[in-house]
Amino acid sequence: MNVLVINAGSSSLKYQLMNPETGDVSAKGLCERIYIDGRLTHKVGDKKVEKEIAMPSHSEAIQAVLSILVDPVDGVIKSVDEIDAVGHRVLHGGMEFSESCIINDDVIKAIKKCIPLGPLHNPANLMGIEACQAVMPNTPQVAVFDTAFHMTMPPKAYRYAIPAEYYENDDIRRYGFHGTSHKYIARRAAALIGKTEFKMINCHLGNGSSLSAVKNGKCMDTSMGLSPLAGVPMGTRSGDIDACVVQFICNKYNMSVDDCLNMLNKKSGVLALSGVSSDFRDLEAGAANGNQDCVLALEKFYYEVAKYIGAYTAALNGIDVLTFTAGVGENGRDTRKAICEYLGFMGVKIDEEKNMVRGKEILISTPDSKVQVWVIPTNEELMIAQDTAELVNAAK
Numbered sequence: 001m002n003v004l005v006i007n008a009g010s011s012s013l014k015y016q017l018m019n020p021e022t023g024d025v026s027a028k029g030l031c032e033r034i035y036i037d038g039r040l041t042h043k044v045g046d047k048k049v050e051k052e053i054a055m056p057s058h059s060e061a062i063q064a065v066l067s068i069l070v071d072p073v074d075g076v077i078k079s080v081d082e083i084d085a086v087g088h089r090v091l092h093g094g095m096e097f098s099e100s101c102i103i104n105d106d107v108i109k110a111i112k113k114c115i116p117l118g119p120l121h122n123p124a125n126l127m128g129i130e131a132c133q134a135v136m137p138n139t140p141q142v143a144v145f146d147t148a149f150h151m152t153m154p155p156k157a158y159r160y161a162i163p164a165e166y167y168e169n170d171d172i173r174r175y176g177f178h179g180t181s182h183k184y185i186a187r188r189a190a191a192l193i194g195k196t197e198f199k200m201i202n203c204h205l206g207n208g209s210s211l212s213a214v215k216n217g218k219c220m221d222t223s224m225g226l227s228p229l230a231g232v233p234m235g236t237r238s239g240d241i242d243a244c245v246v247q248f249i250c251n252k253y254n255m256s257v258d259d260c261l262n263m264l265n266k267k268s269g270v271l272a273l274s275g276v277s278s279d280f281r282d283l284e285a286g287a288a289n290g291n292q293d294c295v296l297a298l299e300k301f302y303y304e305v306a307k308y309i310g311a312y313t314a315a316l317n318g319i320d321v322l323t324f325t326a327g328v329g330e331n332g333r334d335t336r337k338a339i340c341e342y343l344g345f346m347g348v349k350i351d352e353e354k355n356m357v358r359g360k361e362i363l364i365s366t367p368d369s370k371v372q373v374w375v376i377p378t379n380e381e382l383m384i385a386q387d388t389a390e391l392v393n394a395a396k
């Protein structure tokens, strides 16, 4: 089976053509500068092709992707009919979606209803869906939501302690993000340890970071909230912050709430603390050269992640497995070591040699550690392709 996985942004569109059973990717690429001029980067194995193609809308971008996939020289399939289904990443499923689903008119309406919750991403995701429907009207399309995995949280985890009317009238609550990644890691962890009933915390640490507390494969709590701004400090996001900071800054600097939120999303996090970079490699290099601001940025990050792990361990009444994934979680040896050092009190012990790994699936805890600690590279595209295949096969 061939599934085309699409992640449409406002001016870009990422794609992968993959086999959901084996995870083999036959081709992948990126359309950029949609609505401006248009550039396609297409990769098959090690071969990379770059083309300037006019992309006045997402529709031309999808057409460019389909054309190159069937191209006699750079393509990997003979006809578009060889694409059995399309899986779309959709950011916000609000309270409408607790799982992936086959796209029909009602689903489109419900995704539109979630636009106020995901004002930047949902319209772009919809453009990707509508463009695919226009050029491949007979191919089933599936929506996979970044929020869906977290919909099993109990009310005590997802409700904010604010007047009920904002929840009842406006759907204001914790949703959480990176759900496709958290779901993939929860499934991989279950396969790796050979159990379905266990308690785990997954640390998705990348440019954006979130943690989730998972019991028997179901999400019980997660660190991001109504938006991806909440939780631990990130590359450029502040993470959790007292709402009065917004009031203070807006009043003192005559700043709009939107501008203040832009600052908290794009100019904060480890970038702001270090004054150097949002990239952990730069922070580690800075700290190694004695830059104390880089040291503080890293220490703050380790401390806040460890605090969430402590909180979720209490929430789950103990854990069996701790997993690290995404750019920093998969590659950041110093980060994993520093976080695990905080967790000695709960019997976490890692093998320093095994922890030297980058980007590979491996158990890094010692045999006598009370908690298994794993590094598991995430694969959101594979999760999207698998959900898509499952739904399309079930509907046959």
Ligand code: AMP
Pocket (backbone or CB within 6 Å): 205, 206, 207, 208, 235, 278, 279, 280, 281, 326, 327, 328, 331, 332, 333, 358
């Ligand atoms: P992601 O958002 O999952 O793509 O993660 C991107 C982040 O991973 C980058 O901003 C880096 O900070 C981090 N990263 C990638 N490679 C390394 C590495 N070798 N050591 C530490 N951090 C890394």
